[in-house]
Amino acid sequence: MAGPDPSATGRRDCRGARNRPAHGGENLEGSGSRGRGDRVRDILEVAAASVATEQGPVWILATSAGLRGLGLGEREAPSAREARALGIRYVKRPRWTDPTRRALEDYFAGHEPALDLRLDLAEGSPFERRVWEITRRVKYGTVISYGTLAVRIGVPGAARAVGNALGKNPVPIVVPCHRVIHGDWSIGGFSSGLRWKRFLLELERGQLELGWEGGRERGSRTA
Incomplete structure (x- = not known):
C-alpha cells in the first residue's frame, strides 16, 4: 500500500x-x-x-x-x-x-x-484524558463495563459520559476502549465501528472466552 x-x-x-x-x-x-x-x-x-x-x-x-x-x-x-x-x-x-x-x-x-x-x-478535556488513562490499564483478555470504569475513575453513575469520552479516543488498541462493554454484556459502541470491536475482542478471545449469542457477549473474566 x-x-x-x-x-x-x-x-x-x-x-x-x-x-x-x-x-x-x-x-x-x-x-x-x-x-x-x-x-x-x-x-x-x-x-x-x-x-x-x-x-x-x-x-x-x-x-x-x-x-x-x-x-x-x-x-x-x-x-x-x-x-x-x-x-x-x-x-x-x-x-x-x-x-x-x-x-x-x-x-x-x-x-x-x-x-x-x-x-x-x-x-481532550481533563475528564476525557482521565478516562483514557484508566482505560489504558484494562488488561489484555479482559473486559470492563462502562459503569465499572466510571467507578474506577471516581465518578459513579457517569457511564454515559465515560462512553462519550471513549468515543473520542484517538489511539484505539493502545488505549483499549474495545474492552469496555455494557453491564449486561452487550457490546456497546466503538468509534471505528462494531465490526472492528468484534474483531479485536475475538482476537483476544483465547484469553477472554467470549461467546456471541443474540448479539451479546458472554464471558467469565472482567478487568
Whole structure:
C-alpha cells in the first residue's frame, strides 16, 4: 500500500486516523502550538506508517514525542489538504512509527504485545484524558463495563459520559476502549465501528472466552 507523500503537509485527525486528534499520555499538551489566539501556529512534523490486517489497514501517526493517532480501516493516510489546515507536515521518520508498528504486528499476530508506548496527544478535556488513562490499564483478555470504569475513575453513575469520552479516543488498541462493554454484556459502541470491536475482542478471545449469542457477549473474566 502506498503511504502518504512525505513532502506534503497534512493530516486527517485520528478518530480512526480520519477525524480525531490524539489523547493525553506522556505529553499532555501535545507537541504543536494550538492556542486560539495565535495568529501563526507551529508546523507539526508527523510521520505516518501502516499495518495490514484482515479488517483493513491501521494507520499510525507519530511525532518525535510519541504516538499521536491510530486509524482503523483507513484506506489512506490523512490527506495533504486536511493536514495543511491543521499546520501539519509529513516527514519520513521510521524511528517515530516503528515502535507502534512492531507492537501492532505482534498484536494482530495473536500475541499479547507490550503497548507501553510513548504518547503525544494534543486534545481532550481533563475528564476525557482521565478516562483514557484508566482505560489504558484494562488488561489484555479482559473486559470492563462502562459503569465499572466510571467507578474506577471516581465518578459513579457517569457511564454515559465515560462512553462519550471513549468515543473520542484517538489511539484505539493502545488505549483499549474495545474492552469496555455494557453491564449486561452487550457490546456497546466503538468509534471505528462494531465490526472492528468484534474483531479485536475475538482476537483476544483465547484469553477472554467470549461467546456471541443474540448479539451479546458472554464471558467469565472482567478487568
